[in-house]
Amino acid sequence: MTQHSPKSPQFFLTSPSPCPYLDGQFERKVFTHLVGDKAAEMNDLLTQGGFRRSQNIAYRPACETCRACVSVRILANEFMPSKNMRRIQNLNSDIIGVEHTAEPTSEQYSLFRRYLDSRHRQGGMSEMTVLDYAMMVEDTHVPTRIVEYRLRDPDSFITGGSTGPLQAVALSDRMADGFSMVYSFFDPDQTPRSLGTWMILDHIERARAAGLPHVYLGYWVEGSRKMEYKTRFRPQEHLLADGWERIDS
CATH class of the missing domain: 3.40.630.30 (Gcn5-related N-acetyltransferase (GNAT))
Structure with missing residues (x-):
């Protein structure tokens, strides 16, 4: 498993792919890894900032032409x-x-x-x-x-x-x-x-x-x-x- 410092997380950007929610739109996501003894603290901060967790990854939309996704x-x-x-x-x-x-x-x-x-x-x-x-x-x-x-x-x-x-x-x-x-x-x-x-x-x-x-x-x-x-x-x-x-x- 890739290790990253929880004090200075590295963020990455995915390539565009068809949006699963809106026809004709393309989605991109920014993501980082949630690992180490500060993972829970980082997950709290990122979730409050609009991220979601999937396994050990936190991600949020970073689409170029659309802002339809709203955290609730x-x-x-x-x-x-x-x-x-x-x-x-x-x-x-x-x-x-x-x-x-x-x-x-x-x-x-x-x-x-x-x-x-x-x-x-x-x-x-x-x-x-x-x-x-x-x-x-x-x-x-x-x-x-x-x-x-x-x-x-x-x-x-x-x-x-x-x-x-x-x-x-x-x-x-x-x-x-x-x-x-x-x-x-x-x-x-x-x-x-x-x-x-x-x-x-x-x-x-x-x-x-x-x-x-x-x-x-x-x-x-x-x-x-x-x-x-x-x-x-x-x-x-x-x-x-x-x-x-x-x-x-």
Whole structure:
């Protein structure tokens, strides 16, 4: 693994490639490696500055002709769920989420594979093998947890856990000011449960319980239908030219 000084990180720029969100646009990314004993501190600073983490790399868009990608974070302490979100919370009251160390399992990969085949068959992750999945989960130098969401079993109210069927999984970084949702996936046969929304709602509650003000959702791209859901969680902040700007409506 390439080593870089955390005190003076080296940044690199990718070559242009077709944008996965907007037709006719080309994307470039600036990135650096998150390694060493200061990786968590660097990840906090870079995430607050609009970067995202993928394995041991932090990156952000650096496109030449487009600024559509906007970093989004939810203000957890002020968030109030909508009527539809409360319905989703009630619908999933039979699911329990338990945090684990960032370790992959064959059960997780099986669900991940089903999710990709159903929702993202043509996406950039569609060919990920079990080894690729393991690297996505394990290759981290920052505080990362994996949350497994399972149907409650008869002992859940006693043990706080569950051995029930796995419904969804979220890979998240714990930062000084919140949680950053790195990647999440769910059972594609459970569409009526809106499990993607449910996991975000759960992370908001986890942030509140931990006394953390933010939940980072990554990038919102205006005009991209697959990104529209991120703007439903208000109030939130968008990282614009002058810094984080509050968005209430």
